[in-house]
Amino acid sequence: QQQVKQSPQSLIVQKGGISIINCAYENTAFDYFPWYQQFPGKGPALLIAIRPDVSEKKEGRFTISFNKSAKQFSLHIMDSQPGDSATYFCAASTMGDKLIFGTGTRLQVFP
Amino acid sequence: SQTIHQWPATLVQPVGSPLSLECTVEGTSNPNLYWYRQAAGRGLQLLFYSVGIGQISSEVPQNLSASRPQDRQFILSSKKLLLSDSGFYLCAWTFGGIYGYTFGSGTRLTVV
Numbered sequence: 678q679q680q681v682k683q684s685p686q687s688l689i690v691q692k693g694g695i696s697i698i699n700c701a702y703e704n705t706a707f708d709y710f711p712w713y714q715q716f717p718g719k720g721p722a723l724l725i726a727i728r729p730d731v732s733e734k735k736e737g738r739f740t741i742s743f744n745k746s747a748k749q750f751s752l753h754i755m756d757s758q759p760g761d762s763a764t765y766f767c768a769a770s771t772m773g774d775k776l777i778f779g780t781g782t783r784l785q786v787f788p
Numbered sequence: 789s790q791t792i793h794q795w796p797a798t799l800v801q802p803v804g805s806p807l808s809l810e811c812t813v814e815g816t817s818n819p820n821l822y823w824y825r826q827a828a829g830r831g832l833q834l835l836f837y838s839v840g841i842g843q844i845s846s847e848v849p850q851n852l853s854a855s856r857p858q859d860r861q862f863i864l865s866s867k868k869l870l871l872s873d874s875g876f877y878l879c880a881w882t883f884g885g886i887y888g889y890t891f892g893s894g895t896r897l898t899v900v
Contacts, residue, residue, distance in 0.1 A: 709888070711888045713889075713891075718894070718896070719893060719894065720794075720878050720880075720891030720892050720893050720894045721832070721878070721889075721891050722891065723888050723889070723890070726888055766831070766832065775820075775822070775834065775837055776888070776889060778831060778832045779831070780830075780831040781830075781831045781832075783829075
């Protein structure tokens with residue numbers, strides 16, 4: 678019940694295309710859902726986060742879509758660029774508790 | 789502003805040698821601190837976390853230990869390294885879990 682399932686494991690997208698990464702969870706007590714971006718050899722960095730009281734949050738080309746009833750949330754990267762090539766992790770937690778991370782998605786954007 | 793420091797950036801150690809990785813946070817007090825390990829091309833495995841000085845919770849029983857001797861210092865140790873201890877070690881902090889984790893730049897450990 679504490680797991681966060683992430684898919685796909687890897688994703689190849691053409692430059693300018695839309696990258697979509699999906700996550701699903703079971704614990705309905707989760708109330709914080711962040712996405713992290715990790716470049717090779719670097720620590721993950723917080724990209725965008727959402728709380729369950731909204732269904733969508735957009736920051737630039739990055740959008741989180743959240744479906745509370747389905748217990749799913751996804752990251753959409755619009756107009757994907759080669760510089761977006763990285764590993765992306767979704768995560769979930771209850772306030773003040775440790776984050777449960779997904780297994781990661783390696784995104785490659787080709788020119 | 790808050791910053792997190794991890795060192796060293798890379799480390800090559802022989803099997804059976806000891807290990808000490810240090811993580812410090814500046815600009816905040818009483819942070820929650822975490823140690824993660826990431827195998828090559830894999831996900832983030834939580835090893836230890838601490839909510840206060842001297843308070844350590846272990847997530848995975850293994851050849852490692854952690855200590856928090858000061859409020860903003862978190863140390864990962866081993867008495868005798870194994871080949872399987874190789875990986876990318878990441879320290880992270882959060883203030884009460886409200887704003888999500890901030891990760892350090894990591895230590896690449898290779899046990900030979």
